[in-house]
Each structure stands twice: as C-alpha cells, then as structure tokens.
Amino acid sequence: MKRSFFSNLKNKARSMLYPYLLWSLIQGGIMLVLSSYTNGQTTWSDIIKIPIEPIAQFWFLYVLFLITLLYFIGRKIAPASYVLVLGFILLCIAPLLNFWVLVPLAQNFFFFVLGSVMNKQRLTTILVKKWNFIAIPLYLIVNVALIQFIGNKWVHHFLWGLAAVCGIYLIAFICVNLKYNHRFLQYLGQNSMIIFVAHILAASGARILLLNIFGIENVFVHLLVGTLAGLLLPLLLWIICKKMKIARFIL
Secondary structure, eight states, rough: OOOOOOHHHHIIIEEEEEEEHHHHHHHHHHHHHTTSSSSSSHHHHHHTTTTTTTTTTHHHHHHHHHHHHHHHHHHHSSSSHHHHHHHHHHHGGGGGOOOOOHHHHHHHHHHHHHHHHSSSHHHHHHTGGGGGGGGHHHHHHOOOHHHHHOOOOOOOOHHHHHHHHHHHHHHHHHHTOOSSSSSSHHHHHHTHHHHHHHHHHHHHHHHIIIIIIIIOOOOOOOHHHHHHHHHHHHHHHHHHHHTTTOHHHHH
C-alpha cells in the first residue's frame, strides 16, 4: 500500500474498468449483429446493462475490480492478516449469498488476499521443495471428489475452494521448477489481458468460418482451430496496434 488509496483506485480503474467497458461494448455489439450465428442471444438490453451486469467472460474484470476495491479498503483500516481472515469468512458463507455479484466476490476474495500476502521470495522458498510433487496427485484427487459431490451444495463448495488452492499451488510449482526459460509462456503472461478480452471474438469467429463457410463440423478441428485462434489472433491484434501506436487506446 505504498501509494495513496485514490492513486491505487485510479490506476486499477484504468487497467480494469476501461478494458471492461470498451471490450464489453465491442464484443456485445458484434454479438448483437451476429446473434443468428452465435450460441448466445445478445439483446439491446444486455448492452445497456453492461455497467451493472457484465456479459460473457467480462464478469471476471468486473468482480476483480470490486475485489481489489474491497482489498484496498480492508488494508486501509486493518493489517493483511485480518483481511485474510475476512476473505476466509466470505469464502465460507458464499453458498448463503443470493445476489450474483456477491457470490463470485465472496468466492474469490480469499485467493486474491492470499496471493498478496505470499510474496515471491517466500513462495519460491516453499515451492522448490521436492515434496511439492504431491500437489499433482492431490489436485487430481480433489477434482475427482469435486465431480462426485457436484449435487451437494456445501461439500461441493468447500471442495471447489480446495481444488482452487491446489490448482493455483500446482501451477506456481510448475512455473518455479521449469528448468528452461520459457520465453513464450512469459510472453503469453505479459499479454494475458489482450488475450482475455479478445479471445471469445477470435475463437467464435473461427467457429463461424469453419461451420458456415467451410462446412467443417469435426469437434477436434473446432477445438484446435478455436484454441489457436483465441490465443494467437489477440496477440496479432496487439502487435498491429503497437505498431500503429494505438495500443494504449484498446487496453
């Protein structure tokens, strides 16, 4: 919390709310025009309600901003350990909540705070231990249990939380212990925002072309082409925008 509260808030609003509003309108507008070719039916009502009701994947940016705001407020009045306890309480009561935005906020706030208190040096020290390989079978076991208890609201909720912790830990463990400098993975991480905001448009466009232009219905072809399009086309867009010196306007 080195910068002032309002400075932090302004920075996060620029990095989260601006892309949220811009790309919600772009994607929503395109989905509205091409609604006859897409799986979902987007209406003018959906577009108008974007400031209070996110469409498609953009719920993540919306909730992330609210989580960040709650974290800033919490850290303004209490130490990190207290905010972490608050996050755990919210995680526990999440199944009791009924309003849409409160549910993902309560479910994810704990993990956000956990990430903030686990600094890089502390995390790296833990993750280089060889016994961390147990994270792989543990993650698989928890996910199998998660599927088995999918009908039990409370058990499924706590298994979901455990699966999230195991999954995050596993990814961190793999990244720390990679023997080679994977510059491509690093590049993807550095450009994850443009991939996030544009991947649905790219992948959906690829699906429409395959299905309606080329008449290809093979599931594996759609998975492969859709994944590559969703990953690479946003990166291509970013490269073009940087060359045109307009990158700062799209994110």
